[in-house]
Amino acid sequence: MSAALDTGSEDRFEQCLNNCEAPFQAIGTPQKELVVKAGKLRIATFSINSQDALRIDSQTAEETGHAVRIGDKQGSLAVFTAGWPTTDLAHNLGPKGLVSKAPLQLPTLAAIEIATSHREPSRAPAPELDRPLLSEAEARRLIEKISDLLETEISGAFTLKGRLADGASETVLVNGHGVKARERARSSSLRLELSIKDRTVSAYVGGGTGIALRPAQTVQRLVDRLAIAEKAQAFRAQETTVLLAPEVTSALLGGIARQFLGSTSKQPAAASAVSIRDDPTAAVGSIWSLTDGEGVPTRPLQLVSNGTRCAWLKPWTHRGDEDMTPFTGCRYRASWRDLPRHSCSNLILEASQTPPKAMLEELRDGAYLVGSDQAPRRLPDGTLQLAVIGFEISQGSVGTPIKSVLAVPYDQVLSRIEAVGRDLHHMLPGGRAACVAAPTALLLGVDLLSD
Amino acid sequence: MPGNPRSPSALSIIDFDHLRAAHLLARIQSEPGMRADALFERSHRERLHWSTDQRPNDSPRQKIHREQGFVVRLLANDRSWQESRDSFHGSDFDAALRRVARSLSSVPLPHLELESAAWPALSGSLSRIPRRIEEAVRERRAAFPFSVELTHHRRDLLVVGPAILAEPQSENYVSFSAAIVDGTNRTVGGLFPLSSSEAGTAIGTQDRSSIGQHVASLLVERFRAREARPPHPERANVVLSPHAAAVFLHEAVAHALEADILSASGNLGDAIGLELGATSLSVLDDPNAAPVGVRRTHDDEGTPTKKRWLLREGRVGQPIADVAWSERSASVDPGCGRRASRHELAGPRSYFLDMLEGSTSNEALLSGEGLWLDQIVRGSLEPITGLVTLVAACGRRFDNGSLGERVGLTVVRGSLADLLSSVSAVGAIRAEGGAGWCAKGGQRMPVWARCPSLRLDQIQVQAP
Structure with a gap:
């Protein structure tokens, strides 16, 4: 992993690590960690006002930052500083009296070796890094294409704002136990604000190192969803059967992602149609990470196989636990400004060979749910709720557009999946949630509540 | 004017040759009507997390963020180009100038000497606040x-440009988020x-004590309303406390008069003089009158701030505009350009x-x-x-001057014209402070206010 960023930061990484070696060694505890990240982001923002006047803002942001953590069993301190680290690294950590009482334990070389032994030997590094960043002309053509699509499909609709971002970054981590890791990543995103019949809606799509941004498809999905939402009637049903489009399955799965962070013995049951894996380098994922935010090697992990829970995302800090699951890198940082958090990477509900069309044709009564623009909510009574839109299915026929709230017990989401389709799609929820990829899924015995 | 920027503890960002920077920026204004500027920024955030289950001698968990660049x-007209960097080096400034310039002669640019100052020592004074809250x-x-x-x-920030004479600006404040730890996520x-x-x-000391009292009063009220039920949908008289009034005015007046929002539905100049609310409503945006800290x-574009009448006796005075929007419409003045950080666009x-x-006295309002x-x-x-939608975490019913039964989560919803017209009384006592975080367009910024209580008659309230 030594390809240079087009920022020319390769030399600066080497230079800064050399400069910081002595000051880093001088910090008097082995529980110390330095993370340095440099990246470049290109953003094109297009805004249109009511007089159809177009404004274009072009930005390039070169961001550099470093994070230092020090501590021991009694306490720790985290300092996040913009710019390359300098030789006064230790001085900038401040007086010892401010060290907080959150213990810090960092991975050792021995732990890295164990994690590496469970990893498949050869995996390609993040691709596309040397591809030039998006040009302004390309961004403009893309936004115009989206605007045309929107205006053609929905009368009276127009784009208020489009923000297209494309970035590349590289991160280096060293800790006091001799652990070193180097990662690079690429990401792109599109945020749209649209005006549709006196209301504004926004849409977001992100792409990562492993997947390409497909803005036109996103807009097509958004347009379809808006067209349904416009005519949808409130709908309720108890213990009904629902067919979920990949977007809705992904949203629902995103709501239970935390289940995979706890020991398998405590995880709720899953139906035999369910096979789930977490894969930090999956081709359908937005994350591409060979090591996690503490330098521990990651690996694809089968979490559920045909309904059987077979592993959980066990962090290296739980290596002494009694269960036999080998630990893996699963503590990710949302950015260099954040501390590592135990989380999934790319969560994938594996597809079958069944065409979704056949699944729809087999459904006699229930609902076909095609969209959801909110994250699921877990209520204190243990119910997971998700606002959805779709179509009523009555006597095998697709009926009127509906809007409803899907309600299913949090612990029974996976046990109610009767079948999955072959149409695996990736979805990138906003914020820190893991990327979830899922196909069409058939769920039995769920409630649809009125909006 | 901020405090002595050369004090060892300050986030000094002015120790460089402003005139040379302005001269360099003038070189990239290659066409008439172009405007070049640069913002230099340093920020420092100390964050701590504390909970009542910590042992008495435990220090809170602490994180420190330092940013500069x-x-x-x-x-130029309806275009802008900007280059931002997390650095305080002259060579990076030169590179950014070249990247932004549309055309530049081959004559080498004089080098700008730019060096970062040392970061200030950590104050540690936040760690004394949690016990004040507990007390x-x-x-x-x-x-x-x-x-x-x-x-x-x-x-600290400083804006430099060929036609800009802006003073360095400082912001010094505390934000807080507190939660009752009972599994219900009341924050x-x-x-x-x-x-x-x-x-x-x-x-x-005085600030620490005031913060402690303020956070405690919010937490206790929230705790006491833990069993309260949301109101049934009804049309009701609603009295907004000064803090609630600040949020209401931020949404219904400030956002409504921001040039980018206003232009989405009409011409900027057409709004001026429009009757938008009750005649008792006179609202200004005046950064120069904000609390000392x-x-x-000057705004984030180096434009001097001014007393801007947003509503004068219910009629629209001036929309809120930055430099780019003021260039589009001769009827609006700049001075309200803000950005969450150097990596964001000003708006x-x-x-x-x-x-x-x-x-109106408090008794009469109720x-x-x-x-x-x-x-x-x-x-x-x-x-x-x-x-406009406002969501209140809790509230109380009032009856002839006295506060009574508590109510839970309450939603107020209505058109801004209806809500602003329904204001029937304005309190005589104003309170000053933070109105909250505004996250318009994904840029999270603090907003401040000095407001009295407001009474709105017969508006729609409902449960969420």
Whole structure:
């Protein structure tokens, strides 16, 4: 992993690590960690006002930052500083009296070796890094294409704002136990604000190192969803059967992602149609990470196989636990400004060979749910709720557009999946949630509540 | 004017040759009508997390964020180009200038000497606040487990350009988020301006005590309303406390008059003079009148701030505009350009809403029956339709001057014209402080206000 960023930061990484070696060694505890990240982001923002006047803002942001953590069993301190680290690294950590009482334990070389032994030997590094960043002309053509699509499909609709971002970054981590890791990543995103019949809606799509941004498809999905939402009637049903489009399955799965962070013995049951894996380098994922935010090697992990829970995302800090699951890198940082958090990477509900069309044709009564623009909510009574839109299915026929709230017990989401389709799609929820990829899924015995 | 920027504890960013920077920026203004400027920024945030289950001798968990850098921008008609970097080096400034320039002669640019200053020492004064909160909760005869996250924000910035003579600006404030630890995720949050603009100084005793009292009062009220039920849908008289009124005015007046939002549904100039609300409503945006710790004489584009009448006796005075929007319409003035950081685009945003007080006493505001709302947790404005939504975490019913039964989560919803017209009385006492975080367009910024209580007659309230 030594390809240079087009920022020319390769030399600066080497230079800064050399400069910081002595000051880093001088910090008097082995529980110390330095993370340095440099990246470049290109953003094109297009805004249109009511007089159809177009404004274009072009930005390039070169961001550099470093994070230092020090501590021991009694306490720790985290300092996040913009710019390359300098030789006064230790001085900038401040007086010892401010060290907080959150213990810090960092991975050792021995732990890295164990994690590496469970990893498949050869995996390609993040691709596309040397591809030039998006040009302004390309961004403009893309936004115009989206605007045309929107205006053609929905009368009276127009784009208020489009923000297209494309970035590349590289991160280096060293800790006091001799652990070193180097990662690079690429990401792109599109945020749209649209005006549709006196209301504004926004849409977001992100792409990562492993997947390409497909803005036109996103807009097509958004347009379809808006067209349904416009005519949808409130709908309720108890213990009904629902067919979920990949977007809705992904949203629902995103709501239970935390289940995979706890020991398998405590995880709720899953139906035999369910096979789930977490894969930090999956081709359908937005994350591409060979090591996690503490330098521990990651690996694809089968979490559920045909309904059987077979592993959980066990962090290296739980290596002494009694269960036999080998630990893996699963503590990710949302950015260099954040501390590592135990989380999934790319969560994938594996597809079958069944065409979704056949699944729809087999459904006699229930609902076909095609969209959801909110994250699921877990209520204190243990119910997971998700606002959805779709179509009523009555006597095998697709009926009127509906809007409803899907309600299913949090612990029974996976046990109610009767079948999955072959149409695996990736979805990138906003914020820190893991990327979830899922196909069409058939769920039995769920409630649809009125909006 | 900020405190002594050369003080060792300050986030000094002015120790470089401004004139040379302005001269360099002038070189990239290659066509008439172009405007080049640069913003230099340093910020420092100390954040701690504390909870009542910590042992007495435990220190809170602490994180420190330090940011610095600059952005060079070139504006021309309906285009802009900007380059931002996390660095304080002359060579990076040169590179950014070249990247932004549309055309540049081959004559080498003179080098700008730019060096970062040392970071200020950590004050550590935040760590004394949680115990103040705990004491203040006990003074209110309440006891419950809670956690609190406190952040001391210090930001210095300076804008330089060929036609800009801006003073360095400082912001010095505390934000907080506290939660009652009982599994129900009841949280309170807010902002507190500090009484000193000197960015490097520790938080004073008086400020620490005031923050403690403020957070405790919010937490206790939230705790006491834990069993309260949301109101049934009804049309009711609603009295907004000064803090709730600040959120309401931020959504219904400030956002509605921001040039980018206003232009989505009409011509900027057409709004001026429009009757938008009751004649008792006179609202200004005046960053220069903000509390000392966050007072601003210039905006994030280096334009001097001014007293801007947003509403004068219910009629629209001036929309809120930045440089780019003021160039589009001769009827609006710049001075409200803000950006969350150097890596963001500047845009028109309000800063300090200052509403003139009325003459109605608190007792008179609470005459008859209705709902008193204080803790607004969320507000929004639908730009095209003008639909305003306010969500209050809790409130109380009032009956002929006295506060009674508590109510739970309450939603107020209505068109901004209806809500602003329904204002029937304005309180005589104003309160000053943070209105909250505004996240318009994904840029999260603090907003401040000085407002009296407002009474709105017969507006729609409902459960969420």
